[in-house]
Amino acid sequence: MSTEKIKVLIVDDIQQTRKDIARLLYFEEDLEVIGEAADAAEALQKIGGLSPDIVLMDINMPGMDGITATEHAGRLYPGVAVIIISIQGEAEYLKKAMVSGARDYLTKPLNSEEMAATIRNVYRSQKQRQIPAAAEKLSVLPPPPPPKEKPSGVLSVIFCGKGGLGKTTVSVNLAVALAQQLRPKVVLVDLDLSFGDVGVVLNLTEGKTIYDLLRENSPFTPEILGNYLLRHFSGIDILPAPLSPQDAEYISAGQVAGLLKALQEQYDYVIVDTPANFQEINLQVLELADEILMLLTRDIAAIKNTRTCLSIFDSLHLRGKIRFVLNRCEQNLGVEVPELEKSLGITVYHQLPGDDRTVPVSLNKGIPFMVSSPQAEISRSFRRLAGRLANGRSHVNSEEKQGRKLLLNRIFSL
Ligand SMILES: Nc1ncnc2c1ncn2[C@@H]1O[C@H](COP(=O)(O)OP(=O)(O)O)[C@@H](O)[C@H]1O
Numbered sequence: 001m002s003t004e005k006i007k008v009l010i011v012d013d014i015q016q017t018r019k020d021i022a023r024l025l026y027f028e029e030d031l032e033v034i035g036e037a038a039d040a041a042e043a044l045q046k047i048g049g050l051s052p053d054i055v056l057m058d059i060n061m062p063g064m065d066g067i068t069a070t071e072h073a074g075r076l077y078p079g080v081a082v083i084i085i086s087i088q089g090e091a092e093y094l095k096k097a098m099v100s101g102a103r104d105y106l107t108k109p110l111n112s113e114e115m116a117a118t119i120r121n122v123y124r125s126q127k128q129r130q131i132p133a134a135a136e137k138l139s140v141l142p143p144p145p146p147p148k149e150k151p152s153g154v155l156s157v158i159f160c161g162k163g164g165l166g167k168t169t170v171s172v173n174l175a176v177a178l179a180q181q182l183r184p185k186v187v188l189v190d191l192d193l194s195f196g197d198v199g200v201v202l203n204l205t206e207g208k209t210i211y212d213l214l215r216e217n218s219p220f221t222p223e224i225l226g227n228y229l230l231r232h233f234s235g236i237d238i239l240p241a242p243l244s245p246q247d248a249e250y251i252s253a254g255q256v257a258g259l260l261k262a263l264q265e266q267y268d269y270v271i272v273d274t275p276a277n278f279q280e281i282n283l284q285v286l287e288l289a290d291e292i293l294m295l296l297t298r299d300i301a302a303i304k305n306t307r308t309c310l311s312i313f314d315s316l317h318l319r320g321k322i323r324f325v326l327n328r329c330e331q332n333l334g335v336e337v338p339e340l341e342k343s344l345g346i347t348v349y350h351q352l353p354g355d356d357r358t359v360p361v362s363l364n365k366g367i368p369f370m371v372s373s374p375q376a377e378i379s380r381s382f383r384r385l386a387g388r389l390a391n392g393r394s395h396v397n398s399e400e401k402q403g404r405k406l407l408l409n410r411i412f413s414l
């Protein structure tokens with residue numbers, strides 16, 4: 001086996017496909033197929049054992065799929081380059097594949113010329129990547145900067161595929177509950193860009209909005225953010241949605257991503273209220289989220305909607321970070337909670353009661369019920385939710401942790 005050749009590992013669950021690929025590459029003198037794997041686990045094992053330069057990875061495999069396998073491969077064996085193979089029409093998947101660390105992709109039906117050219121290209125660029133890395137090891141380049149002291153804040157996204165189930169109510173009151181707990185820095189961002197009503201709910205209809213901030217087109221320094229974020233007396237900072245839906249159209253997913261990352265640098269919690277859709281900005285935000293709080297209720301329409309959303313979350317590989325929150329949990333419309341969990345294949349993380357007195361009163365006053373009615377059962381329930389989410393979070397530095405834990409235990413033994 002000549003070391004000059006580019007070593008290729010073929011990963012596909014169908015034996016015939018593996019054979020076909022090997023056959024297509026057979027006459028390429030500079031390429032050598034050094035092994036095959038029939039699933040992701042075997043692939044990861046063989047990458048370790050055979051050290052291929054290139055892995056041709058089928059996207060759709062039973063068990064762990066090619067995208068997840070690519071992520072693992074990138075973490076375990078940074079020297080290996082993965083090329084994803086998919087069938088036509090999997091554009092959304094392909095985008096995910098590239099995000100997962102794949103270097104390029106090929107679509108079936110495969111032809112030998114395109115495949116060989118792609119392998120060579122990826123191999124060349126992989127070699128170029130490795131040169132600076134190797135130089136760094138030899139300390140030709142300055143050492144990388146030390147890791148930052150403050151871990152970045154938690155990005156919690158409140159989501160529901162249906163409007164009117166309580167996203168804004170939960171976003172606002174959860175943000176306040178978190179701020180009341182441990183005095184972390186909390187910012188609430190209204191990304192329901194067209195119809196966001198966080199500002200209305202909190203009686204903040206005068207100030208600047210996310211639109212003004214992004215239009216400024218400046219780096220998100222603490223000073224700039226300070227000029228635009230509204231300080232609310234409940235202890236949270238707020239970035240409201242644009243005042244007019246037209247303004248929302250000037251905001252891009254890239255801008256939003258940059259903003260959220262900057263906010264995570266400066267806050268312990270970034271809570272995001274969202275619209276009920278899977279459009280580009282929302283997809284971006286869901287992808288960036290550390291946790292997605294997905295709201296549902298016990299009525300049939302909401303359950304049907306949740307099921308549809310879940311299949312989308314599954315195809316985007318986002319299911320792992322969802323926490324299901326049942327709102328108006330006592331509202332029994334014929335579906336018991338265990339039945340709902342079983343039918344959707346989920347576990348409910350937290351149940352929030354309905355309260356048709358406290359909630360409308362708080363809305364009318366423009367004051368979160370966490371502030372106006374701290375003793376109401378719904379407020380207690382939000383405190384428990386905030387406590388569960390906060391407990392064990394690493395942003396609390398370790399000296400403070402013990403004291404805070406005691407405080408938490410006290411607060412949540414309600
Ligand atoms: N747990 C609850 N108890 C009583 N009313 C609620 C509760 N959750 C939401 N609501 C009410 O339901 C309506 C829709 O809630 P909202 O938070 O605006 O939903 P979304 O942002 O998802 O559209 C609002 O009038 C809100 O006050």
Ligand SMILES: [Mg+2]
Binds near residue numbers: 167197
């Ligand atoms: Mg809303």
